[in-house]
Amino acid sequence: MLSVHSSFPFILVQFYFTILFITAHSFSHEAFCGEKCGNFHIPFPFYMNQSICNSSLSDDFRLSCINSTSPFLNIASQSYRVLHFFSDGVLVDFPNTTYCRQYNDLKSFGFNGNDYFGISRDNILGLYDCEDSSLCKPDCEKSIMPHCDGSPGRNSYPPCCYPLSDRSAWSADQRDGFFVFSQFGCRGFSSWVDISGNQIGKRGVKLEWAVPGNSTTPTCAANADIINATTVASGIRCECQDGYVGDGFAVGVGCLKSCIKEGKEAYGKACYSTSHGRRKTKILAGVVTSALTITSLTALFCLLRRPMKTDIFDHPSMRRSQGNVSFQKPSTIRMFTYHELEQATKGFQDAQILIDHGGGKATLYSGALMDGSRIAVHRLQCDSERELVEVLSRVEALHAVSHKNIPHILGWSVDSGYTPLVVYEYPVNGTLGEHLFQTKDETKRGLDWHHRTNIVAETANVLAFLQSEICPPIVHHELNASCIFLDEDMTVKLFGLELPTNDKKHSDVYNLGLVLLEVITGSSSDHVPSKTALQKITSGKVEEIVDPRLYYHEQPILRREQIEIVADLATRCIIFGCQNGKFHMGDVSRELVHITKDGIDGRSRRCPSTNNLEETFSNSSLLQMISMSPDSIHVPAARGFS
Template sequence: MSNSLVHLHLFPLIALLVILKFSLCFSASLEWYDDCGKYFSCGNVTKVGFPFWGSESRPKNCGYPGLELGCEGNATITLGIMGMKYRVLDINQNTQMLTIAREDFWEGICLQRFVNTTLNFELFEYGPGLQNVTVLYGCPSPYASVPGQFTCKMNDLNDTTAFPEQGALGPSGCNASVVVPVVDPLVDQIGNVSLDQVINHGFRAKYKVDSFCIECEGSRGRCGFDLNENKTSCLCPDGSVGHTKCYNNNNKDYASPGDQHWHLAAKLVPFSLSLLLKTSLNMELSAPSFCVIMLITVFPLFRLQKSANAYTEYETCSRPFQCGSINNTQYPFYDGYVRPEYCGYPGFRINCSSPVPQISVTSSENYYVVCIKEELRVVTVARKDYWDGYCPNGLSNTTINVTLFEYYAPTFANLTLYYECLDTSYPRNQFQCGNISSEAPVGYFVGNMTSAFEDGIPLGTCKRNVIVPFIKYQSNTDRITDILSLMQAFRTGFDLEWKAENNLCDACTASGGACGHNTTTGNFACYCFDRPYDSTCPEKDRHKGILIGVVAGGVGLAAALFVCASLFIAQRRRQLLSHTRSKDLGPGTPITAFLSSNGFQSSKGFTTTPSTDLSRSIPSYPSSKSDLENASAYFGVKVFTCNELEEATMNFDESRELGDGGFGTVYYGVLHDGSLVAVKRLYENSCKRMGQFMNEIQILAHLRHKNLVTLYGCSSRKSRELLLVYEYVPNGTVADHLHGKLAESCDLSWSTRLSIAVQTADALAYLHESDVIHRDVKTTNILLGDNFQVKVADFGLSRLFPSDVSHVSTAPQGTPGYVDPEYYHCYQLTEKSDVFSFGVVLMELISAKPAVDITRHRHDINLSNMAIDRIRNHALHELVDPKLGYDKDCVVQKMVKLVAELGFKCLQPDRETRPSMHEVLESLREIEKEVMNTQKQVVVDIQETDDEAGLLKNVTPPLSPESRDE
């Protein structure tokens, strides 16, 4: 079949696929917009909108995942928080304030479970005017005279004394306690008004919502929640999804995702028409281009292999894994590495990297996993703070997430530890904790309250107590007689029964499936041979579907590859024949041909025909006709043989390793002429690596800047190794000096760090002026030469394209901690992505902290989040590297504030509000100039100046988040 006939058949199919895809996108977006325009109403509370959702009126993607409202009897609104059910008494959406009361107290003051009141502080904060009241249960006779007492039946005991006490900790000696927030004026009324009336009056909690929702709704948008991206979205009337608000369709600076989709389709149609035109003129299409189009059209055939992928999921979730010393770990547990998230259940991620596995059974604390009893659905855990001793840094009772766990009744018992006891006359069950109280260091431990009072242990003099669950046989005081047996009991832990759709999992495994969950919806999933199901695998021949899918997909793929290979071989032969008749092209031709073949045209000098601007940007390596014919130059750079580079690096000896990155290892090398080089060896010679290999050469071949690493050469594309040869930069990376192997031996002064920032910004601004986006800006890619001269490196992820082309990538790449958050939302690549990454680099220079550190608090794991939080809360001093002398040097303090303010602008979530790289560079140069001027104008006058602020003359910096408050 001729090429013209192929193109004529392919064109309508391509057009049909494009129309189908984008029409489906629009219909889904418009349905989402309509759904989120509806309100939740129940009883006296009406018209409740974002961030709440619930019932059929407002689906899950119209509110935050943790703010689902229920309606009972069309009169009572309920809300679940941290596994606790609350009754919603009022919702004020103007002040973002809820009035809620605990459902268990509403049913009666004598509780079945004793659980303190806790909120999810990612979604809520306590309202003003509240005090904690502790309700104490099972108190002994010494407290019988306390006012406000009442009686409750507890477990196997008869009526026992109970009473409320103001504060979060009441007197010790009672079996159980529950802390409840109460409105201030009602605290003093306890005793005059019944306790249940006081508690059921409720308390106020403020819910948190993205501030941009006001802007979104003001632009005729509706706030929703993207469950795939796990972030808030602005839904627009035209079916598009905005970043912070909806824009007028006449606004040329804004293109909705729908506009972008149709823009791409509009680009594709002329492209296809041009192919038809070429065919009509008897111009042959290249083999790679034909292969791309053909693979697009046969893609539906490859979807038949979906069943094979499902079988892989089934196999993965069917296999248990080993976590530390625990064997045969299965659902609902997962580690996210050996066992992927979809094979577990939300909330059951287990950390296997530590010597003893860890799991979170509350929202904030990890517990050690002692063992897992699969047949009982019981996990035995132990408190980390009591693992190595009985005197932790902070005293707190044991709490669990009651949505996922409950105490295992057959083995459950409590052990109480009493601290700060004044009466030390009783010698048994005694321990000492000087770190908690030096004045009253003595404490007691008891496993049975009744026997403790019968034995005369003076617990009434103890100020504080902590209840720790234990396995029942370990809580017997006859067994725990000394500190050693107490420590053994701590490490034995206690049993928790897990709740992870247990009944569904039983049904799934009985039908031959493997238990897991859908990571998109969060619902249970039963992975079967052919595909995932909601509950069980159907009764049918499961293997038949697999076989059909694999065979059909394999045949289609083999046919496509055969045609591609045939076309490629034929075209290659024609190229070789034409190459022998071609004239000498010179080193600039390849990059020009590359730009021309991709239709690039820019206002900055890159055109589809050779220009003087482009010629100046291409390196002028010495070359000759014989060099080109012998393939000794590629895109204008020298081509080395693998043997040359193996000899230069001592056969890639480990002692020559300089670093290890995401795409390859870099080695130190010495060429025949004595030149020192750095050789990057890509991990594998695959299509993906070949693309990165060619991309980096194409980028660096036409760029020259003092702060960009110089590419000396590369290996041939046909060689067994993909190797890139750079200039050798001897002084490590910025990351090494800030928080790596060189951090202790070499402190970077503030002036040096500022110089590094200026040089890096200069290099990035040059790249952006040349229509290049780096896409992987980070401190490990900023090399330092002699005198700390910056060399920006690693262009494997970079992109070269003109400024009037909107590039969309559906495969986000980069390094965690540096990636533009908007990139995950819209998949659109702009130079503002580099600006965000550079903002993270600025914060690293200020703080000497890595961009990502999982040992920090979960809200501070990403340095960008940590920096924004500290600057907003006027706590910049908590972020600054102590080595800079921020508190002592007022010049450094002012300059750090200015750079922090600039970094704050770079880290804005909306890329439109970020400055350009050129503006960042100019700001840094102004700051650097101000440093020099300030140092010249510092005047030390001992007789006239008492305040160190008087040392600064004529310095008027712009307001930073810190200085603005001052």
């Protein structure tokens, strides 16, 4: 028996000290992305075009950087140069202007609001050639309208001043925009806002930003309050409570604790008391201690168990697969940040889900890193510290094994509590289920028999290896066609191995039997129930359930016999797969290797175990067994048996 634990304790200690480091620095995020355009630092939720630093709030916050000096905001097919960022808005220039004008036409600023932006009430207007002076408000003249160069100069007060906060002639839902002032005989206007209480304003139009407040997922982070927008209908923003700093959004930096330490402002971990730090250290020490204890006991168990185990891979039919397995020396694995993977998966959107086990317990997402490389991200939800230790132990064990059918682990992230994220290379050819079952993707419709048998043989081989040659054994428990991914040359990459479960009813042999039936029928067990398929097989009517795309009656005798042998094997997997000592994954793997080898050699040869099945049960007696309830023949109430 091979063991991955010779260097495992050292690796696991190193890994948990990495957790300690990450947790200790979890409050040190100073900025969401740190992007710049010219002299502008891009604040959340805005982000640059072509950037992986998408805020996940909306594409409306995407900016472009023209000539690397000025950011531009694109709204409703119109581009606006950004002049200044506020915590609640952005100051933009008039569109299509190449130089500063003292005043602009009332129709020159056509935008009047959408779901993410509205014209802020902080704007102060200078109106020109107005026929009705009742519109003018003297109290706004305390703010001086700047010249184009920003200086006050002389005659800096406009003939008519109107603050949008007055609302007597202006409303946030104004459909006509600034053209509404034509009703007062005005022919032109300029706009500016106060900057930090400075008497001299800054030219431009301030747009308030917000996000829709009807989201089904939490928008604001912990220790943040919801702020209702004033000019964006049903819009909200998030603001950190007193004592905290940050953008306040769950997908941003969030809210970091703020305090004064030694006369200087500090935030994050520096603000937490020593007792809190000791408590956190104790918790982490408990995790590390638990991990080391489990690892040590596991290693001892493996050493004691080794002489008692027969190597199933010594069988002649299995030796050719030994070249697919190796054990790696301890290596440095990449540590991803949560935000990196969140951005790569577009905020873990449902559209990115590849497989989902247990209603979100273990979900695999597709994604793309900043360099364009595609990845698969497995999000594993742990319910306790003990379960987290077990998951991380499994991940490290899988990382230590280099097997052609185990997906390569690129790295992981552990800065999201009890929800570790494991990053894999992306298998480009989708899943076995996508190829077998009818899909909209024309490139993934059907597989020939050669590919089908190779895929299930590789699947059985890697499962037999993990269950018989790895200590402690790794059992899948949730095997189905959606977990069997395929790379560019149709080699199996088996996903879903990391998460341990206490559910022992689901036998891998039994589940592989269901997969074998799906390979034969080309349909999921929901469409062709296993009980129906088994009755057809045992009554000698296999051809009635064979996938029409395999053209059973047009196949040579050898191929038809292979289909019948696989059907017999599927039957035994389902009948005996859950009875201890009756049928193991190593047995299944050897038979499937025989079948694929026979296909290459061009000869037909039924396996001895198949003949034993025919000698032990007549068709009628086996049919009687299948007609019984699942419990009476020790078949679990699992998927597909109906």
